Amino acid sequence: QQQVKQSPQSLIVQKGGISIINCAYENTAFDYFPWYQQFPGKGPALLIAIRPDVSEKKEGRFTISFNKSAKQFSLHIMDSQPGDSATYFCAARPPGGSQGNLIFGKGTKLSVKP
Amino acid sequence: GAGVSQTPSNKVTEKGKYVELRCDPISGHTALYWYRQSLGQGPEFLIYFQGTGAADDSGLPNDRFFAVRPEGSVSTLKIQRTERGDSAVYLCASSLFRRGSGANVLTFGAGSRLTVL
Numbered sequence: 001q002q003q004v005k006q007s008p009q010s011l012i013v014q015k016g017g018i019s020i021i022n023c024a025y026e027n028t029a030f031d032y033f034p035w036y037q038q039f040p041g042k043g044p045a046l047l048i049a050i051r052p053d054v055s056e057k058k059e060g061r062f063t064i065s066f067n068k069s070a071k072q073f074s075l076h077i078m079d080s081q082p083g084d085s086a087t088y089f090c091a092a093r094p095p096g097g098s099q100g101n102l103i104f105g106k107g108t109k110l111s112v113k114p
Numbered sequence: 115g116a117g118v119s120q121t122p123s124n125k126v127t128e129k130g131k132y133v134e135l136r137c138d139p140i141s142g143h144t145a146l147y148w149y150r151q152s153l154g155q156g157p158e159f160l161i162y163f164q165g166t167g168a169a170d171d172s173g174l175p176n177d178r179f180f181a182v183r184p185e186g187s188v189s190t191l192k193i194q195r196t197e198r199g200d201s202a203v204y205l206c207a208s209s210l211f212r213r214g215s216g217a218n219v220l221t222f223g224a225g226s227r228l229t230v231l
Contacts, residue, residue, distance in 0.1 A: 006156075043118070043205050043222025044157065089156045100147035100207065100220055101170055104156030 002027060004092050006105030013112050019077040021088050021108045026071065029095035034102070035064065035075045036089045044089060048075070080112045116140075118223035120206050126229045127196055135191045135226045139208030145218060146189050148181055149205040151225065157205055163189060196230045203227045 005024045013019045023033075034049035050057045050064040050073065057064045063076040077084055087109045091102040119138040127133055139146050145164055149157035159173040163183045174180075178196075183189040193200055203225040209218040 041224060043207070043224050045222065046219050091156070100145060100162045100209065100218070101159045101173070102157075102220075104158070106154070106156050 002094060002103055004090055004103050004105045006090050006108060008108060009106070010109040011111070013080045013110065015080065015082060015112055015114050017080050017112075019075075019080045019084065019110055019112070021075045021090070021110070022072060023074065023090035023092075023105050024070075024072045025092050027092075027094060028068075028071065030092040030103075031095065032093040033064070033066065033073050034091050035062075036091060036104075038087045038089065038107075047088070077110075080110075082112045082114050085110055085112050118206055118208050118221055120204075120223040120226050122226055123224065124227045124229075126231065128231050129196060129198060131196050131230075133193045133196055133228060135193075135204050135228070137189045137191070137206030137208075137223060139187065139189070139206070140221055143208035143210055143221075144186065145209045146183060147207040147209075147220060148189070148191050149207065149222075151203045151205055153202075160191070160204075193228075196228075198230050201228055201230045 007022050035047045036044035037047045038044040048059050048062045050066050052068055055066050061078045066073045087107045089107045090105045093102055121136045147162045148160040151157045161181050162170040166183055166186045178194045180192045205222050205225045207220040207222040209220050
């Protein structure tokens with residue numbers, strides 16, 4: 001119930017293409033869903049986040065789509081660039097959890113080919 | 115400082131030894147978090163400090179793990195009697211705490227890679 005399942009494990013996309021990463025969760029009481037981007041040797045950095053009362057949020061080339069009934073959310077990267085090559089993690093905050101108690105997915109390694 | 119600083123960046127130790135990992139958060143950030151990231155996995159929450167006190171230590175795996183933040187700034191994660199399974203990257207993050215904001219943006223450090231032989 002406390003898991004966040006992320007897919008695919010790895011993804012290769014051509015430059016200019018759309019990268020799509022999916023996450024699913026079980027606990028309907030999760031109340032905050034961020035996406036983090038991590039480059040090798042660095043800590044994760046917040047990319048974009050959404051709350052369950054919103055179905056979509058867009059920031060530049062990055063969009064989160066949220067489907068509350070299906071308990072799924074996804075990250076779309078439009079016009080993918082080689083600089084987007086990184087590992088992406090979805091996360092969710094459990095009910096009653098402290099501000100920083102996030103449950104992370106296992107990550108998706110994205111490679112954008114020039 | 116400009117970011118979250120963690121030292122050492124790499125630590126190799128032998129099974130059974132004691133280890134301390136240090137985190138220097140962004141100046142002015144009152145909230146501090148420790149996570150553990152094993153190879154090929156997402157970060158796993160360990161403990162959260164608000165000021166000097168541990169507000170949530172539900173992620174600490176057992177009593178060999180302990181963390182302190184005596185002056186509300188720098189934090190030390192302490193691991194006693196290390197085991198091979200403790201090998202991971204230990205990440206620290208900090209944030210401004212805004213009551214009622216719903217979510218605080220965590221800024222992570224680069225981590226301390228611990229290898230237990």
